[in-house]
Amino acid sequence: MTSALVFAYHNVGVRCLQVLREAGVKVSLVVTHNDNPNENVWFGSVRQTCADNFIPYITPLDPNIPEMKAQFRALAPDFIFSFYYRHMLHPDVLALAPRGAYNMHGSLLPQYRGRAPVNWAVIHGSSSTGATLHVMETKPDAGAIVCQTAVPILSDDTAREVFDKVTVAAEMTLWRALPELLAGKTVFIHQDLSQGSYFTGRQPEDGRIDLRQSARSIHNLVRGVAPPEYPGAFIDLAGQRLRLWRTAPVPQFGAHTQANLFCDNGALYLGLSDGTLRVVKADLNNTPFDADQFAALFPQHKLLLSS
Numbered sequence: 001m002t003s004a005l006v007f008a009y010h011n012v013g014v015r016c017l018q019v020l021r022e023a024g025v026k027v028s029l030v031v032t033h034n035d036n037p038n039e040n041v042w043f044g045s046v047r048q049t050c051a052d053n054f055i056p057y058i059t060p061l062d063p064n065i066p067e068m069k070a071q072f073r074a075l076a077p078d079f080i081f082s083f084y085y086r087h088m089l090h091p092d093v094l095a096l097a098p099r100g101a102y103n104m105h106g107s108l109l110p111q112y113r114g115r116a117p118v119n120w121a122v123i124h125g126s127s128s129t130g131a132t133l134h135v136m137e138t139k140p141d142a143g144a145i146v147c148q149t150a151v152p153i154l155s156d157d158t159a160r161e162v163f164d165k166v167t168v169a170a171e172m173t174l175w176r177a178l179p180e181l182l183a184g185k186t187v188f189i190h191q192d193l194s195q196g197s198y199f200t201g202r203q204p205e206d207g208r209i210d211l212r213q214s215a216r217s218i219h220n221l222v223r224g225v226a227p228p229e230y231p232g233a234f235i236d237l238a239g240q241r242l243r244l245w246r247t248a249p250v251p252q253f254g255a256h257t258q259a260n261l262f263c264d265n266g267a268l269y270l271g272l273s274d275g276t277l278r279v280v281k282a283d284l285n286n287t288p289f290d291a292d293q294f295a296a297l298f299p300q301h302k303l304l305l306s307s
Contacts, residue, residue: 001026002182005077005097007063007085009033011163012131014044015171016083016104021053023178028075030057031068033086042160042229064090072096079181082136083170094136099184101136104174106166108148109134110196113141118163120199121153123224125216128152129162131170133177135188140198144188147177156248158226204231211235211259211305215249215275222247227283235305242289244270245281259305261298263291 003026008017013032020027032046050057060068064087073096080094080101094101107117109132121129130150135143149172151165180186207225209218222233222244232243247270256271261279263269268279268291282289295301 002078002099003028003075004079004081005029005031005072005075006081006083007031007087007089008046008081008083009086010046010084011044011167012104012106012170013046013083013085014049015167016081016174017046017049017055019171019174019178020081021055023175023182025079025178025182027055028077029072030055031063031085032057032059034059040229063087064093069093069096080136088138088140089136091138100181102133102146102181103136103141103143104170105132105134105141106163106170108132108150109141109145110191110193113193113196113198115199115201117199118166119159119202119224119230122157122159122162123220125220126153129166131166131173133173134191142191142193144190146181146186146188147173149173149176156223158223158246160226160229163229207231207233209233209235209244211272213272215270215272215277218270218272219247219249219277222277237284237303237305240285243283243286244279245283246279247277248280250276250278260302261294261305262302263295264301267291268294 004020006017006020006027008030009032017027017030030046030050035041047057069092072093077097078099080097082089082103084104105117107121108130112120118129128150130148132148133146134141137143149169151169153162209221225231225233227243227245232245234241234243250269253269253276255274260271261268262271270277270279
């Protein structure tokens with residue numbers, strides 16, 4: 001039976017692990033993470049999946065230390081797979097699998113290499129993304145492509161909604177790729193990195209809204225970091241933090257000479273230099289905030305904002 005050493009985390013890790021089992025691959029060991037108590041863990045648990053299916057797993061802080069390498073070597077895996085595992089693997093770990101080491105990445109490589117690919121795709125207003133299974137190299141997300149599956153990004157999709165699509169795309173990609181991988185008949189596609197892009201991870205402060213940007217760019221930021229899964233896009237109002245959960249472009253209000261918040265007919269809006277966004281859902285200091293609360297705080301029904 002073909003065996004695999006699997007490094008996995010997150011929803012993609014859960015679903016791709018299930019695909020391997022369905023395809024008859026013996027998962028000798030899963031290497032995953034302990035959840036960070038300071039992180040909003042909204043996604044599925046690889047640890048629980050392993051426990052439910054009697055799959056051995058470990059949660060080392062560093063998978064590249066000599067003791068871990070010795071344990072991996074003793075397994076003599078045919079393949080290594082990485083599904084949303086958060087650590088880079090050293091070349092001598094990757095070399096332990098004679099039939100190759102492969103990673104599932106949440107974009108259509110070479111676009112959006114690096115961290116948080118789904119969030120970046122939404123923030124940049126991309127109309128599609130997907131999942132890519134590729135050969136693992138020392139350079140992140142740079143190896144030859146095995147298989148890709150595309151999904152659409154609709155103009156009002158949040159990052160979570162897109163991530164759910166990408167999870168299905170990852171499952172489909174692995175399911176399509178496995179027969180040829182197992183048969184040793186895969187045709188690899190070289191990546192031209194000059195045609196792609198690389199992005200680093202995001203921090204909560206990166207959600208600060210730049211009011212000088214276009215309405216469409218701010219709308220994309222809001223949906224790209226939308227709570228509760230992500231920290232949210234925000235504006236600071238006199239020491240209070242307004243987080244925008246969802247917005248919607250409303251062309252009928254047009255442009256504004258200065259950025260502002262205003263009420264109209266029971267709805268809250270953000271006016272910008274090139275257009276207007278309706279604030280569909282928001283919170284102020286973690287308390288739900290709508291047009292009624294805004295009008296109570298600002299009876300003039302309008303608040304000018306500094307850029």
